[in-house]
Amino acid sequence: MDIVTAQEMYEWDRAALDAAGIEGKMLMESAGRAVADDMVRHIRKQDKVIVLIGSGNNGGDGFVIARTLLNRGYDIEAWQVVPDEKITGDARVHKEIFMASGFSVRPYSSLEKLMQSFQRADIIIDAMLGIGVKGRLRNPIAEIVEAANGLSVFRMAVDLPSGLPADEGIVDFDAFHADYTTVIAAPKMSAFLQHTRPYYGDYRIVEIGLPTRKLPPVNRGLWRKEDVRRTLPVRGKNSHKGSHGKGVMVGGSLLMPGSIAMAGRAALRSGVGLLTIATVERAISSISPYLQEATFVDMEEKEGALTGQATDQLSGYDGVAIGMGMGRTRGAKRLLEAIVQGVDAPMLIDADGLYHLKEILDVVKERQSPTVLTPHPGEFAHLTGLSIRDVLQSPFSCSREFAAKYGVYLVLKGPSTIITSPDGKQRVDVSGNAGLAKGGSGDVLSGILFAMMLQTDSLMDALGNGCVIHGCTAESLTEEKHSKTDLLASDVIEGLSRTFRTISSASR
Numbered sequence: 001m002d003i004v005t006a007q008e009m010y011e012w013d014r015a016a017l018d019a020a021g022i023e024g025k026m027l028m029e030s031a032g033r034a035v036a037d038d039m040v041r042h043i044r045k046q047d048k049v050i051v052l053i054g055s056g057n058n059g060g061d062g063f064v065i066a067r068t069l070l071n072r073g074y075d076i077e078a079w080q081v082v083p084d085e086k087i088t089g090d091a092r093v094h095k096e097i098f099m100a101s102g103f104s105v106r107p108y109s110s111l112e113k114l115m116q117s118f119q120r121a122d123i124i125i126d127a128m129l130g131i132g133v134k135g136r137l138r139n140p141i142a143e144i145v146e147a148a149n150g151l152s153v154f155r156m157a158v159d160l161p162s163g164l165p166a167d168e169g170i171v172d173f174d175a176f177h178a179d180y181t182t183v184i185a186a187p188k189m190s191a192f193l194q195h196t197r198p199y200y201g202d203y204r205i206v207e208i209g210l211p212t213r214k215l216p217p218v219n220r221g222l223w224r225k226e227d228v229r230r231t232l233p234v235r236g237k238n239s240h241k242g243s244h245g246k247g248v249m250v251g252g253s254l255l256m257p258g259s260i261a262m263a264g265r266a267a268l269r270s271g272v273g274l275l276t277i278a279t280v281e282r283a284i285s286s287i288s289p290y291l292q293e294a295t296f297v298d299m300e301e302k303e304g305a306l307t308g309q310a311t312d313q314l315s316g317y318d319g320v321a322i323g324m325g326m327g328r329t330r331g332a333k334r335l336l337e338a339i340v341q342g343v344d345a346p347m348l349i350d351a352d353g354l355y356h357l358k359e360i361l362d363v364v365k366e367r368q369s370p371t372v373l374t375p376h377p378g379e380f381a382h383l384t385g386l387s388i389r390d391v392l393q394s395p396f397s398c399s400r401e402f403a404a405k406y407g408v409y410l411v412l413k414g415p416s417t418i419i420t421s422p423d424g425k426q427r428v429d430v431s432g433n434a435g436l437a438k439g440g441s442g443d444v445l446s447g448i449l450f451a452m453m454l455q456t457d458s459l460m461d462a463l464g465n466g467c468v469i470h471g472c473t474a475e476s477l478t479e480e481k482h483s484k485t486d487l488l489a490s491d492v493i494e495g496l497s498r499t500f501r502t503i504s505s506a507s508r
């Protein structure tokens with residue numbers, strides 16, 4: 001499922017006409033009907049529904065929606081919130097069909113009058129503005145939105161809430177606060193940003209008859225359970241442990257043995273063939289009870305943390321994961337640099353590894369084997385020198401620029417996790433919930449991702465699959481067994497069994 005910017009959506013619209021001869025008014029009819037079909041799931045016959053109609057094509061959709069619902073006997077009051085001369089093009093066509101069908105529309109004259117209707121309403125449908133919004137809301141839409149947001153009605157939006165930008169990087173806006181949004185054709189970027197996501201409420205995407213084979217490709221999409229089902233490698237009947245990857249994890253310290261223990265256990269539960277933990281000798285006895293299946297190598301230590309430049313013990317592996325519980329000492333930094341430079345294998349770098357990485361990004365750039373970085377927004381801000389605010393406002397472009405500049409795969413974690421390849425492809429995982437907002441979740445994710453990396457040739461599939469498996473495990477645990485409050489990262493590790501059993505018959 002593609003994720004689009006406003007401009008990409010307009011390009012699709014044009015391709016529908018140019019390549020397949022689908023005229024705008026046809027598309028508007030099918031969009032409006034698809035939205036109405038979706039919205040009726042939330043509307044009862046006795047509900048009083050107000051449809052607010054604006055000047056552009058979003059308003060045109062509003063006329064189709066209002067007509068469709070009136071034809072089906074719903075109690076609809078349509079309000080045109082802009083002067084009549086503003087209704088042009090396809091929207092004008094659908095206004096005329098609406099009127100010719102025997103329905104009437106109320107012209108907006110004052111907020112007071114509209115408020116009288118609002119007071120009796122159960123549901124407000126916002127078809128005032130869609131992807132064509134520019135700048136802050138102007139009156140009368142601004143005052144209507146403010147009034148609607150203050151009411152205790154069910155608010156539904158068409159395509160996206162009026163006033164909300166479709167794209168990233170815009171923070172100066174006021175918007176309709178929807179409880180539910182029916183998104184047309186493809187989710188817009190703003191559905192995945194922390195500062196804009198809440199305005200959508202729950203949302204669903206409806207198909208409107210765009211000619212999918214003729215649309216210009218978009219390099220950005222959602223990665224979901226069905227994608228995992230499709231791409232998760234089959235564990236062949238005749239496979240052996242070597243077929244599923246031989247990995248080494250470098251990290252842990254005397255006072256922080258838990259991170260690598262969790263990452264290691266998550267990797268084991270995610271099917272890695274052979275796992276070695278490279279850590280300080282004095283931490284091995286506390287880590288090993290959780291990782292009976294793993295082997296250990298002890299690394300040089302200084303004051304309980306990893307140090308030195310020796311990497312010979314780390315050769316011969318299919319992949320390296322580094323950073324979990326490694327600490328932020330100068331010794332750890334030296335070791336990281338030696339490994340990043342000297343070990344030629346796919347490498348995942350997380351947590352304390354990312355802290356040290358900032359000063360050696362040019363070394364990362366020179367690596368021959370793929371490098372995967374898994375920062376949360378704070379770690380990514382540290383790596384890039386941007387503020388966390390900037391990262392959260394424009395995570396798609398910040399990720400893409402960084403991944404291209406340093407030739408890395410980037411997993412920018414959060415409620416919407418954005419995965420970017422060096423050549424700019426992006427996948428978004430929205431699975432998981434706030435039960436994961438706890439220390440340790442990132443370690444578990446690293447372990448799963450590392451195991452996935454070792455079991456497939458497609459790194460983007462591995463990363464998408466690992467994120468979805470992590471998030472879906474948290475979801476099923478909080479549906480059945482745990483609350484979001486008590487869920488622990490270690491519960492997620494044990495919950496992986498069920499996810500792998502059920503997510504794909506291929507992995508049984």
Ligand SMILES: NC(=O)C1=CN([C@@H]2O[C@H](COP(=O)(O)OP(=O)(O)OC[C@H]3O[C@@H](n4cnc5c(N)ncnc54)[C@H](OP(=O)(O)O)[C@@H]3O)[C@@H](O)[C@H]2O)[C@@H](O)CC1
Pocket residue numbers: 009010012013027028031054055056057058059060061128129130131132133134135136137138139141158159160184
């Ligand atoms: N594939 C597609 O593309 C399809 C698109 N479809 C639908 O079309 C929608 C996009 O339609 P669109 O391009 O006409 O833009 P839209 O959001 O209706 O707004 C334009 C109007 O808003 C006004 N306006 C702008 N900023 C404002 C502000 N701050 N405050 C107040 N007013 C402001 C501006 O007025 P002006 O500045 O010109 O006076 C202009 O008249 C899309 O979201 C979807 O619903 C589907 O029907 C089918 C397939």
Ligand SMILES: Nc1ncnc2c1ncn2[C@@H]1O[C@H](COP(=O)(O)OP(=O)(O)O)[C@@H](O)[C@H]1O
Pocket residue numbers: 351375376413414415416417431432433434435436437438439440441442443444445470471
């Ligand atoms: N509210 C949330 N909804 C969905 N996923 C979340 C949420 N909060 C955190 N996560 C996920 O939990 C993990 C947290 O990772 P991270 O911040 O590195 O944790 P830590 O370093 O404390 O282990 C990431 O995979 C992130 O996507």
Ligand SMILES: [K+]
Pocket residue numbers: 058126127128129130157158159160161162
């Ligand atoms: K809208």
